[in-house]
Amino acid sequence: MSSTPSTPSRRFATWNVNSLAVRLPQLLDWLAANPVDAIVLQETKLTDDKFPAQAINEAGYQVQWFGQKTYNGVALLSREPATDIVRNILGYADEQARVIAGTVGGVRVIGAYFPNGQAPDSDKFTYKMAWLDGLRAWVAEELKQHPDLVLMGDFNIAPEDRDVYDPVAWAGQIHCTPQERDHFKALVDLGMTDAFRLFEQPLKSWSWWDYRNLAFRKNQGLRIDHILVSEALRPRVTACVIDKLPRKNERPSDHAPVIVTID
DNA sequence: ATGACTCCCAGTGGGAGA
Numbered sequence: 001m002s003s004t005p006s007t008p009s010r011r012f013a014t015w016n017v018n019s020l021a022v023r024l025p026q027l028l029d030w031l032a033a034n035p036v037d038a039i040v041l042q043e044t045k046l047t048d049d050k051f052p053a054q055a056i057n058e059a060g061y062q063v064q065w066f067g068q069k070t071y072n073g074v075a076l077l078s079r080e081p082a083t084d085i086v087r088n089i090l091g092y093a094d095e096q097a098r099v100i101a102g103t104v105g106g107v108r109v110i111g112a113y114f115p116n117g118q119a120p121d122s123d124k125f126t127y128k129m130a131w132l133d134g135l136r137a138w139v140a141e142e143l144k145q146h147p148d149l150v151l152m153g154d155f156n157i158a159p160e161d162r163d164v165y166d167p168v169a170w171a172g173q174i175h176c177t178p179q180e181r182d183h184f185k186a187l188v189d190l191g192m193t194d195a196f197r198l199f200e201q202p203l204k205s206w207s208w209w210d211y212r213n214l215a216f217r218k219n220q221g222l223r224i225d226h227i228l229v230s231e232a233l234r235p236r237v238t239a240c241v242i243d244k245l246p247r248k249n250e251r252p253s254d255h256a257p258v259i260v261t262i263d
Numbered sequence: 264a265t266g267a268c269t270c271c272c273a274g275t276g277g278g279a280g281a
Contacts, residue, residue: 018280019270043280045271070271071279116280124279156281175281210281211268222281254269254281 009238009263012109013039014152014225015246016208016255020044020075024052026249028059034243035060036259037079038104040111042154044073051075068097074111074153078104090141092134099135101142107233107262108146110139112153117174125174128156132183140190143230151192152227154255159184159194163223165204175224192228195240195260207242208255216247227260236263 013036017023020041031039044051044067051065056077066087067073074097076082082102088094101110112135117128143149157180161167170176188194196205206221215221229237239261247256 022270043270118279118281173281208281213267215268224281251269 009261010105010107011036011259011261012104012107012150012152012227013257013259014042014111014154014227015039015257016042016113016154016225016253018043018045018253018255020046020052020073021050022251023253024055026246026252028055030243030246030257031059031061031077034257034259035079038082038109039077039257040100040109040152041075041077042073042111042113043071044075045070046073064100064102066097066100072097072113074098074100074113076100076102076104076109076111078102078109080105082109089131089134089138091138092131094131094134098131103146106148108142108149110142110149110151110153112151112155114154114156116156117180119174120172120177120179129179129183132180132186136183136186136190139187139192143190147230147232149230150227150233150260151187152258152260154224155184155226156224157181157184157226158222158224159226162203163206165206165220165222170222175222187228191231193231193234193237195227195229195237196223196242196258198234198237199240205242206256207258209247211254225255225258227258229260229262233262237261238263
């Protein structure tokens with residue numbers, strides 16, 4: 001029998017809610033059933049004055065948010081207050097609200113909504129590549145200050161063919177280009193690990209299913225929402241799962257939450 | 264198959280998402 005006091009395990013989650021105005025009731029329901037220590041949200045699609053902070057506080061969560069009109073928008077909810085909040089990538093000037101970071105219980109939590117990129121020959125793809133360069137440089141700096149770090153969110157990158165329901169059809173398409181996958185690997189090369197792949201997982205595990213074409217019913221999706229943990233945290237990760245249940249709600253988000261457990 | 268659905272801002276249509 002050990003007399004060493006143990007730190008209780010903690011759970012962190014990420015969820016692209018595709019409009020918090022529409023999905024707030026689903027978020028509150030999910031948090032009641034899954035009382036994680038922190039969750040980062042993407043695509044809140046709310047200006048800061050419209051953010052539903054009070055309802056979130058009443059559900060027992062502190063919250064930091066960073067939004068804009070119509071598109072993007074991120075938030076960091078936590079049981080304990082988050083400190084040292086950073087909005088967007090330090091050193092990369094961005095008009096779009098895509099990143100929020102804070103320290104929760106000694107763990108640096110970075111929540112990010114990576115650019116979609118639209119198509120490999122588009123201006124939006126060029127922006128995605130520049131944004132990814134900026135993110136990597138900044139995360140490298142954050143890691144120096146915070147060895148215990150989690151980078152999670154909607155990466156809009158399917159890292160490998162096994163993360164794609166039809167890799168032949170998607171070859172070279174947005175989310176699956178070699179350039180995007182190289183950027184994912186570059187984040188891994190900072191010492192980060194894809195927590196989901198630390199464990200045996202069901203085949204055909206996705207985090208996003210198109211609204212069209214009965215994609216969820218046919219389980220045709222992509223795994224593009226990820227939780228990357230730093231080298232120091234990696235040995236303490238005990239589980240990582242995708243929760244498909246909210247995708248079965250009425251009026252669901254097209255993305256499912258991903259949850260990591262750290263002892 | 265240049266589609267399909269959903270959200271937003273708009274305003275009886277169109278952009279964006281992935």
